[in-house]
Amino acid sequence: MNPVIIIRLDESLNFSELYDLSLEFFMEYERYNDSFFEIEKLDKESISEYFGRYINSNERFGYIASINGSIIGYITFYIKEQPSFYKIKMIGDISGLMVSEKYRRKGIAKKLMDKAIECFRENHIEYFTLFTSEENKSALGFYSSMGMKTLQKIMIGRVEKIYSNNLKTNLVL
Numbered sequence: 001m002n003p004v005i006i007i008r009l010d011e012s013l014n015f016s017e018l019y020d021l022s023l024e025f026f027m028e029y030e031r032y033n034d035s036f037f038e039i040e041k042l043d044k045e046s047i048s049e050y051f052g053r054y055i056n057s058n059e060r061f062g063y064i065a066s067i068n069g070s071i072i073g074y075i076t077f078y079i080k081e082q083p084s085f086y087k088i089k090m091i092g093d094i095s096g097l098m099v100s101e102k103y104r105r106k107g108i109a110k111k112l113m114d115k116a117i118e119c120f121r122e123n124h125i126e127y128f129t130l131f132t133s134e135e136n137k138s139a140l141g142f143y144s145s146m147g148m149k150t151l152q153k154i155m156i157g158r159v160e161k162i163y164s165n166n167l168k169t170n171l172v173l
Contacts, residue, residue, distance in 0.1 A: 092128030
């Protein structure tokens with residue numbers, strides 16, 4: 001495999017390739033929960049807008065992984081201030097990490113994560129968070145291998161299902 005190059009997002013990048021990779025990400029994520037995204041509404045303009053927020057920013061950062069000039073992965077992350085009652089005043093948050101399926105298990109995600117951690121260190125950030133589906137076992141395994149652990153569980157409930165279950169329970173009592 002040719003060398004992987006990690007570079008910071010800038011205006012010169014091929015946003016069409018980022019769109020294709022993002023589409024791959026959303027389609028994969030939809031396998032874990034089909035209620036989140038309307039993939040047919042995902043367009044190049046919204047993806048360009050998303051990645052554009054990570055260009056030339058001191059709080060938001062984005063890097064791409066490239067082989068032979070083709071984008072095969074990306075990471076986006078930011079630094080945010082916590083409410084005053086938190087002990088940890090500033091925290092990092094990884095908002096997106098994607099490596100094209102055919103390039104996985106080759107250390108590319110680790111290189112992207114290493115870049116984020118390097119940036120967090122440079123900005124004196126001690127902790128960072130990220131969100132992934134509990135069903136995404138390979139991602140959970142990867143994050144665990146990086147030394148991460150579960151901080152909290154975010155639950156989702158469907159209002160109608162909960163409401164109808166409560167009705168059934170109340171009828172039995």
